[in-house]
Amino acid sequence: xxxxxxxxxxxxxxxxxxxxxxxxxxxxxxxxxxxxxxxxxxxxxxxxxxxxxxxxxxxxxxxxxxxxxxxxxxxxxxxxxxxxxxxxxxxxxxxxxxxxxxxxxxxxxxxxxxxxxxxxxxxxxxxxxxxxxxxxxxxxxxxxxxxxxxxxxxxxxxxxxxxxxxxxxxxxxxxxxxxxxxxxxxxxxxxxxxxxxxxxxxxxxxxxxxxxxxxxxxxxxxxxxxxxxxxxxxxxxxxxxxxxxxxxxxxxxxxxxxxxxxxxxxxxxxxxxxxxxxxxxxxxxxxxxxxxxxxxxxxxxxxxxxxxxxxxxxxxxxxxxxxxxxxxxxxxxxxxxxxxxxxxxxxxxxxxxxxxxxxxxxxxxxxxxxxxxxxxxxxxxxxxxxxxxxxxxxxxxxxxxxxxxxxxxxxxxxxxxxxxxxxxxxxxxxxxxxxxxxxxxxxxxxxxxxxxxxxxxxxxxxxxxxxxxxxxxxxxxxxxxxxxxxxxxxxxxxxx
Numbered sequence: 001x002x003x004x005x006x007x008x009x010x011x012x013x014x015x016x017x018x019x020x021x022x023x024x025x026x027x028x029x030x031x032x033x034x035x036x037x038x039x040x041x042x043x044x045x046x047x048x049x050x051x052x053x054x055x056x057x058x059x060x061x062x063x064x065x066x067x068x069x070x071x072x073x074x075x076x077x078x079x080x081x082x083x084x085x086x087x088x089x090x091x092x093x094x095x096x097x098x099x100x101x102x103x104x105x106x107x108x109x110x111x112x113x114x115x116x117x118x119x120x121x122x123x124x125x126x127x128x129x130x131x132x133x134x135x136x137x138x139x140x141x142x143x144x145x146x147x148x149x150x151x152x153x154x155x156x157x158x159x160x161x162x163x164x165x166x167x168x169x170x171x172x173x174x175x176x177x178x179x180x181x182x183x184x185x186x187x188x189x190x191x192x193x194x195x196x197x198x199x200x201x202x203x204x205x206x207x208x209x210x211x212x213x214x215x216x217x218x219x220x221x222x223x224x225x226x227x228x229x230x231x232x233x234x235x236x237x238x239x240x241x242x243x244x245x246x247x248x249x250x251x252x253x254x255x256x257x258x259x260x261x262x263x264x265x266x267x268x269x270x271x272x273x274x275x276x277x278x279x280x281x282x283x284x285x286x287x288x289x290x291x292x293x294x295x296x297x298x299x300x301x302x303x304x305x306x307x308x309x310x311x312x313x314x315x316x317x318x319x320x321x322x323x324x325x326x327x328x329x330x331x332x333x334x335x336x337x338x339x340x341x342x343x344x345x346x347x348x349x350x351x352x353x354x355x356x357x358x359x360x361x362x363x364x365x366x367x368x369x370x371x372x373x374x375x376x377x378x379x380x381x382x383x384x385x386x387x388x389x390x391x392x393x394x395x396x397x398x399x400x401x402x403x404x405x406x407x408x409x410x411x412x413x414x415x416x417x418x419x420x421x422x423x424x425x426x427x428x429x430x431x432x433x434x435x436x437x438x439x440x441x442x443x444x445x446x447x448x449x450x451x452x453x454x455x456x457x458x459x460x461x462x463x464x465x466x467x468x469x470x471x472x473x474x475x476x477x478x479x480x481x482x483x484x485x486x487x488x489x490x491x492x493x494x495x496x
Contacts, residue, residue: 021045052230064490068084068486072482079136083132097118100114121219130212136205144196145469146180153168153192170309178321211242214237217233235277237276247265248264260314268305275299275300288347289348293344300335309324335369336368338362361396365395401417463482
């Protein structure tokens with residue numbers, strides 16, 4: 001993975017396609033399971049048939065805390081960053097209605113027999129939180145980010161300084177404006193050279209990410225004689241994402257005359273909504289066992305990117321220089337996520353709890369992007385990007401486990417575990433840093449007749465390999481990143 005100077009990359013598409021259902025505290029405690037366990041609002045985003053398991057109407061809200069830490073190793077230097085965030089991961093209402101069959105008994109009275117139930121729901125479940133800060137820092141004796149800029153402008157076309165504002169307004173133009181790259185005239189040809197050549201620099205890159213995907217769910221479903229449970233749902237995920245990339249290089253050895261340091265800032269804002277649908281079924285095969293299945297259609301996100309850059313630098317005398325892109329680059333495009341398939345089984349034991357297993361499959365190589373602009377340059381980039389996604393990623397077989405035990409009829413303890421394998425195909429990830437995820441979770445819950453309170457905590461571990469930039473034909477050092485995320489949630493609900 002590398003940080004692209006374009007607003008979209010294959011890593012961005014993967015970022016929007018991968019999810020981890022946060023939702024309710026109960027679901028968090030059970031490892032994100034919910035495809036066949038029972039009446040839980042987070043389960044509606046996993047298997048809509050869960051709505052048929054509701055015996056009463058319910059109103060629920062879940063505030064949560066997120067603690068994020070990253071530890072990076074780059075050029076023998078370790079750097080740590082921590083984050084904290086408060087948000088609401090769930091808010092919803094379910095209206096449940098029993099279905100009765102009436103008949104006249106032998107006494108002439110009306111006798112009602114319950115035949116099943118139906119329910120509708122509306123609310124929000126958080127399915128991804130982007131909040132994270134990653135920082136890498138180390139001394140690089142071999143190359144510079146400026147070399148990446150020079151690769152673009154020294155490609156044989158001979159761009160004049162004024163043409164940089166037209167063809168490279170977001171990077172080369174502002175690097176030239178403050179004197180980090182300068183033109184070199186050889187005959188009729190124009191080339192550019194760097195003021196940072198032939199020395200070692202302290203390179204620091206900080207990626208600050210913010211935002212979330214909150215899924216609006218509107219569902220309906222029911223059950224037939226408490227045996228077969230069916231449900232369908234319209235899901236409208238709202239995506240808000242912002243990343244700020246600060247790349248700095250500093251002449252700590254005072255080798256270069258004049259230049260002390262510079263920082264190049266890229267700001268990317270992504271916003272939009274998607275639309276999709278989910279259908280599911282749960283079947284009670286035995287008094288103490290259920291099986292479930294669900295299908296999620298691809299989500300089509302209608303997104304808008306706003307991209308701008310800024311650069312500042314300092315010389316040895318303390319003089320500051322800065323420049324910014326003259327206008328923001330705004331792009332409109334559509335991202336299509338993969339189909340999502342789920343199977344589940346839950347076994348209950350002596351009315352003391354249950355063990356549940358969820359299996360998920362989604363093929364990330366089928367994600368793709370469409371630009372709304374039909375310009376040939378966009379079409380070419382779109383085709384190349386989609387081809388990269390097809391070749392770079394593969395299908396993911398996810399497993400999730402949850403165990404609930406009732407200490408008392410009203411008091412439950414829960415533990416969970418989830419494993420999300422690497423989304424990369426063979427040969428496209430650094431061994432041991434391939435973004436596979438491990439989730440360890442637990443919690444407790446108290447349920448009375450008219451209300452309930454659940455507490456859930458989950459810790460996710462993952463690793464990835466990150467390059468700040470890439471060069472053609474030259475190796476650029478990367479960083480080994482270890483991520484740890486802890487989510488603490490409390491759900492409050494009332495039944496009526």
